[in-house]
Amino acid sequence: MRSEVAQKNEKGLGVGTRRVIAYTVLIIVSFLCLFWFYVLFINATRSNGDLNKGFRILPSTYLLKNWTGVLNGTQPIIRGMFNSLFVAVCSAVLCTYFSTMTAYAIHAYDFKLKKFMFTFILMVMMIPTQVTALGFVQQLRDWKLMNSFIPLIVPAIAAPVTFFYMKQYMESNLPLALVEAARIDGSGEFRTFNTIVLPLMKPAISVQAIFTFVSSWNNYFTPALILKEKKRTLPILIAELRSADWLKFDMGQVYVTIAFSIFPVILVYLFLSKFIVEGVTAGGVKG
């Protein structure tokens, strides 16, 4: 029986050969994913003159000089970083806290509009923010909220995708018996949510906090429409670098500016990749 199976398998490729092919493709693909960031790192350490001579495999020693050059340059990238950081951290906190609250409302209580609300949130989940951008910008103009971080942070409270993830997580990880036990012990509903539900949701909250942080950090479309001058975030500064006559710039500094926007996320990812990759698998929805 066994030999029969082995014989039949010879029609296709053997396991050994298939393994070699798989590894080869995986290595090529990994190279394609990492190569750009490697070149970015190398080139950020080289001087302008050296860069003009072409490609090099090993780093040079100009990183610090390029960095001070960028700091003294025309682009306020430190300020841009703090702006980006502020918006991203606030969004991540608000988004995870209130999405958990929304999911808890739907998960733990029975009320008339429950089914309607759940269906509604799922329906609007995939609608892109760009299609409401026009009305959004006009409204901000009326409310004197242009060039402010508030319209980039507060809307994070209503995040259907995060809500959906939290709801899914609660189905399998939040026993309602626990909530009832807290009730019998006399804990108020709001307190139960803060002291019992939130800690239990920690794994899901950290995964979603990372995703919200990263998508806010990378966001370009909406900030570009509302932020100006001192409020500019990193993606806007990158776009301005693109529009400038960058070929005449010190190329080492151009690379450092790009690296400065990209490497913080890579660093965070190096430490948290396990959660992130698992989070993608578990969530299943991350357009």
Added chain:
Amino acid sequence: MKQKVKRGKVVSFNKWGYIFLIPFVVVYVTFQLIPLFRTIYNSLFENYMANGGLVQVGPNWVGLKNYSSMFKNPDLWKYLGNTMLLWIMGFVPQIAMSLLLGAWFSDPSLRLKGTRFFKTVIYLPNLIMASAFSMLFVVLFAVGGPINSVLVNLKILSAPFDFMNSIWGVRGLVAGMNFLMWFGNTTILLMAGMMGIDTNLYEAAEVDGATSTQIFFRITLPLLRPILIYVMITSLIGGLQMFDVPQILTNKKGGPLETSMTLIMLLNRHIGISKNYGMAGALSVILFIVTGALSLVVFRFNTKTEK
């Protein structure tokens, strides 16, 4: 059973369901729903800046005239074509690669080592700031940039190739970047689906003497169909929103002769630069209807997996 327990004990607490929903509802209505209605309202008015932004025309009620003139404008169809072409050029290799890698990762007979490392690496580009990643590509693929210098040194090219001034150069870069940024994500999604397939089916097929290629096409692929449709629709919705990469890569101009100009780039131009709010509104409404129809499919998928 669950239902009964809730009815019995929790009923007096149920007003808290409404209370906990307040933040979401208030924020959603103010920052999404009202802007959406405002956008729709705008699409019914003629409202733009003439004479290079000096004179404001409108707002004048024009009914559906914005829509008819938008559909008559060949540019809209050109940009729609660009968007779809760029999406397909990135999506086809992406789904093919993801299926291949997903099948390998989930194949127990291959026993690949270091799958966690590979998964981590291929997912990485998804988290990178698209605008900075595009700027990096602009610099690397410039005429005097490192890619050209390597290609010339290896004698692959006789002279540096100006990617940014070539129609297919720009399109290829946009598609390539979208491929790089999304195939890891798709691989992980498809792999989760493949892991869910009953292993008995594979064993039975193997006993019957099927090769791994046959197993893939006759068992894995048909059973994966729902997830494949889901991945395709979500990717299409994402593709319609394509903006950051072509915007930065082409410096807001849409590439040589606007051959890489996408719909959202046009929307951005209407809102930000030409201040043609009537047209911006009409375009938004059309995009809203299309993405809304597409997301109904996703909605049905999500509610099905619920049960």
